[in-house]
Amino acid sequence: xxxxxxxxxxxxxxxxxxxxxxxxxxxRAVELSQSFIRVHAELERGRQxxxxxxxxxxxxxxxxLTAIKSQAERLRGLADNLVVLGIGGSALGATAVDxxxxxxxxxxxxxxxxxxxxxxxxxxxxxxxxxxxxxLDLKRTAFNVISKSGSTAETAAQFMVALxxxxxxxGPEEARRRLVxxxxxxxxxxxxxxxxxxxxxxPVPPNVGGRxxxxxxxxxxxxxCAGHDIDALLAGxxxxxxxxxxxxxxxxxxxxxxxxxxxxxxxxRNILVMMPYVSDLFGLAQWFAQLWAESLGKALNLKGETVNxxxxxxxxxxxxxxxxxxxxxxxxxxxxxxxxxTLDNYGCDLEIPSLYPELDAMAYLGGRSLAELIQAEAxxxxxxxxxxxxxxxxxxxxxLDEDALGQVIFLLEAATVAAGAxxxxxxxxxxxxxxxxxxTYGLMGRPGxxxxxxxxxxxxxxxxFVL
Ligand code: PA5
Numbered sequence: 315x316x317x318x319x320x321x322x323x324x325x326x327x328x329x330x331x332x333x334x335x336x337x338x339x340x341x342r343a344v345e346l347s348q349s350f351i352r353v354h355a356e357l358e359r360g361r362q363x364x365x366x367x368x369x370x371x372x373x374x375x376x377x378x379l380t381a382i383k384s385q386a387e388r389l390r391g392l393a394d395n396l397v398v399l400g401i402g403g404s405a406l407g408a409t410a411v412d413x414x415x416x417x418x419x420x421x422x423x424x425x426x427x428x429x430x431x432x433x434x435x436x437x438x439x440x441x442x443x444x445x446x447x448x449x450l451d452l453k454r455t456a457f458n459v460i461s462k463s464g465s466t467a468e469t470a471a472q473f474m475v476a477l478x479x480x481x482x483x484x485g486p487e488e489a490r491r492r493l494v495x496x497x498x499x500x501x502x503x504x505x506x507x508x509x510x511x512x513x514x515x516x517p518v519p520p521n522v523g524g525r526x527x528x529x530x531x532x533x534x535x536x537x538x539c540a541g542h543d544i545d546a547l548l549a550g551x552x553x554x555x556x557x558x559x560x561x562x563x564x565x566x567x568x569x570x571x572x573x574x575x576x577x578x579x580x581x582x583r584n585i586l587v588m589m590p591y592v593s594d595l596f597g598l599a600q601w602f603a604q605l606w607a608e609s610l611g612k613a614l615n616l617k618g619e620t621v622n623x624x625x626x627x628x629x630x631x632x633x634x635x636x637x638x639x640x641x642x643x644x645x646x647x648x649x650x651x652x653x654x655x656t657l658d659n660y661g662c663d664l665e666i667p668s669l670y671p672e673l674d675a676m677a678y679l680g681g682r683s684l685a686e687l688i689q690a691e692a693x694x695x696x697x698x699x700x701x702x703x704x705x706x707x708x709x710x711x712x713x714l715d716e717d718a719l720g721q722v723i724f725l726l727e728a729a730t731v732a733a734g735a736x737x738x739x740x741x742x743x744x745x746x747x748x749x750x751x752x753x754t755y756g757l758m759g760r761p762g763x764x765x766x767x768x769x770x771x772x773x774x775x776x777x778x779f780v781l
Contacts, residue, residue, distance in 0.1 A: 317712060318712050318717060318718070319557075320554065320567070320710065320711055320712075320721040320722060321709075322567045322571065322707065322708070322709060323708040323709075324570060326697075326699070326705055326706045327574050327578075327651075327705045327706070328343075331700050332700055332703050332705060335703065336703035336704070337705065338574065338577060343564075346563060346573045346577055347562065347563040347564060347573070349736060350561070350563040350569050350732075350736075352735075353569065353736050354561045354569075356735045357735060360731070364521050365521065366521075366731060367519050367520075367521030367526070368522050368523075368529065368530075369555060370519075371522065371529040371548070371551065372548045372549075372552030372555050372720070372724070373552065378517075378531075379544070379545070379548075381516065382535050382538055382544070383538055386535060388514075389430065389492075389494065389539050390429070392456055392492060393455050393456040393492060394431060394451075394455070395430055395431045395432075395433060395450050395454060395455040395456070396432050396433070396455075396456050396457070396458060396536055396540070397435055397450070397455060397456070397476070398435065398457075398458050398536050399435055399458070399460065399469050399472040399476060400436060400458075400459070400460030400466075400496075400532075401436045401466060401468045401469055402525065402608075403524020403525035403528075403608075404436075404461055404462065404469070404496075404524055404532055405460070406436070406528075406597070406600060406601040407527065407528025407529075407533040407601055407723070408434055408528065408532075408533045408536040408537060409434045409436075409597045410595075410598040410600070410723075411528070411533065411542060411598075411719055411723075412432045412434075412540050412597075413595075413596065413598075414592075414594050414595055414598055414714060415542055415594075415719070416429075416540065417594050418593050418596070420432075426540075429539065429541020429542070430456070430539045430540055431540075432536055432537075432539065433446060434536075435472060438467070438468040438472065443472060443475065447475075447476070452479060452480060452484070453484060456492040456493070456494070456539075457473075457476050457492060457493045457494070458494045458496060458536055458539075459472075459476075459493060459495045459497075459504065460496040460497075460518075461497055461502070462497060462502065462524055462532075463498070463502050464501075464503035464504035464505065464507075465503055467754055467755070467758070476493070477489060477493060480493065490511065490512060490514075491514070494513070494514045494515065494516065495508045495513045495514070495515040495516075496516045496517075496531050496532055497517070497518060498520060499520065501520070516531035516535055517531060518530055518531060518532055523743075525605045525609065526727050526742075528723060529547065529548060529551055529720070529723065534547075542716055544716070546715065546720070547716040547717070547719060547720040549717060550716065550717035550718060550720025550721040550724075551720035551721065551723060552720075553720075553721060554722075554724040554725050554728070555724055558725065558728040568728035569729075569732050571653075571725065571732075572729045572730075572733040572736055575625060575729070576733050578651040578705060582648060582649055583625075583649055583651045583705070584625055584626055584649050585626045585628055585650040585651070586626070586628070586650070586651050586653065587627075587630050587639075587643065587651070587652045587653065588602045588603065588628070588629055588653050589631065589635065589652055589654050589655070590631060590654070590655035590656075591632035591633065591654060591656050591657070591688055591689075591691070591692040592631075592657055592660075592714065593631055594714065595631075596629060596631050598655070598719075598722070599629035599630065599631070599655075601723075602627060602726050603627040603628070603629050605726060605727065605730050606627040606726075606730060607624065607626070607627050608744050608747070609730045609731075609734060609741035609742070610624050610625060610730065610733055610734060610737065610739065610741060611623075611624030611746070612739040612740070612746075613745075615737070615739050616738050616739060616740060617738070621737075621739070623739065632688070632692055632695060633691040633692075633695075636691065640695065643704060644698065644699060644702055644704065648704070651705050651706070652696075652699060652704070652705070652707075653706070653707050653708070654696060654707070654708040654709070655708070655711065655722070656689070656708055656709070656711070657710075657712075657714055658710060658711070658712050658713065659685075659712060660684075660685045660714075661713055661714060661715075663683045663684060663685040664684045665683050666679045666681065666682055666683060668680025668681055692708075696708065753767075753769065753770045756769070756770060757770060
């Protein structure tokens with residue numbers, strides 16, 4: 315393995331570390347690895363039939379990348395701010411990568427010279443959107459409307475509000491230049507708008523679903539606008555994609571991650587905590603939470619039998635949540651698997667000065683550094699959990715750059731579809747979110763959805779149980 319490669323450390327999942335009751339014993343590991351003969355064949359078929367479109371994204375043709383980069387270049391010439399209007403899989407990936415690379419304070423610190431400031435307005439909350447529109451100089455702001463289906467109510471509503479505001483500020487022609495639509499190349503309601511009204515647009519590959527789309531134009535345009543190196547992101551993803559083709563579970567990081575998560579879930583660990591020891595990776599933990607939840611939380615298996623399965627993902631941050639969640643992880647129910655993300659190199663460090671040699675509580679820190687401290691905390695927390703029979707694994711990144719992020723993103727996407735295959739469910743659909751969408755359409759008066767309005771009235775118990 316190259317020094318820049320992500321490593322998956324699973325020592326604290328094994329029976330060697332946790333004992334036979336809590337850990338994965340050798341015999342169990344053998345059984346698990348045998349089940350990957352079927353999983354591998356299914357994923358291979360999915361790749362060949364083009365169902366796993368995300369797998370091809372690291373090899374995006376040069377012409378498509380050039381189109382993305384030239385849109386980014388054009389927008390950077392027009393504006394200082396880019397507002398993404400999208401939700402779920404159309405939003406979380408760009409936030410994750412931009413937060414990872416530009417940091418959690420990125421909106422309150424001076425803007426990078428080589429990139430636009432990126433805002434992801436992923437809600438129909440009027441407070442959030444009003445304060446953004448009023449806070450930004452619209453003449454220096456561009457918008458990227460991202461919706462694969464084109465029918466997402468939150469995004470459609472924000473699009474019309476933003477277009478109206480831009481037209482008022484700049485006139486119709488200038489407004490259109492500042493609004494790029496990223497949507498399905500043929501289907502959906504945004505595509506005809508782009509064609510008929512002349513909005514610049516980029517395609518979302520039809521075989522790539524929202525939560526697997528960060529490495530397509532969905533994530534790449536905003537990230538290129540923000541000044542990130544999208545070639546390096548795809549290069550890291552491509553190297554991980556090659557590793558995730560290995561048929562053996564123990565040689566394939568995606569299979570190993572899926573095997574451990576599913577095995578611990580089957581043994582009662584219903585919660586998967588994603589806990590980077592890097593504040594700037596909180597967005598990545600949230601992106602993963604959507605990926606894991608929406609992909610694996612399913613009522614029916616592929617045979618149509620009711621299974622109601624899923625493992626609840628939780629986003630946490632170390633060392634912060636050692637002082638918030640860790641008590642529960644250490645002593646609460648044995649229902650969690652923790653996945654840490656650690657950095658070998660933080661890319662910067664702060665030496666701690668020896669200011670109080672006479673005070674025990676401070677003297678030992680003098681002359682050490684903040685990176686040493688947080689690395690010691692990650693190590694100590696994993697060991698303390700193991701001491702209590704609590705499993706954890708660690709994704710160890712050499713440093714935090716585009717290449718490493720490409721690797722971790724691809725690994726988690728591949729692990730999610732591998733877990734879906736292992737569980738016998740479809741990790742690419744999301745039938746459970748449809749009913750609330752349709753009830754909303756009914757309430758908001760969308761033609762054809764009257765029956766859902768009636769259904770909502772039947773379900774609504776009014777004020778009878780309101781105190
Ligand atoms: O992962 C998914 O498929 C969803 O989270 C979608 O991304 C989300 O619902 C937004 O859909 P769309 O891009 O069609 O507006």
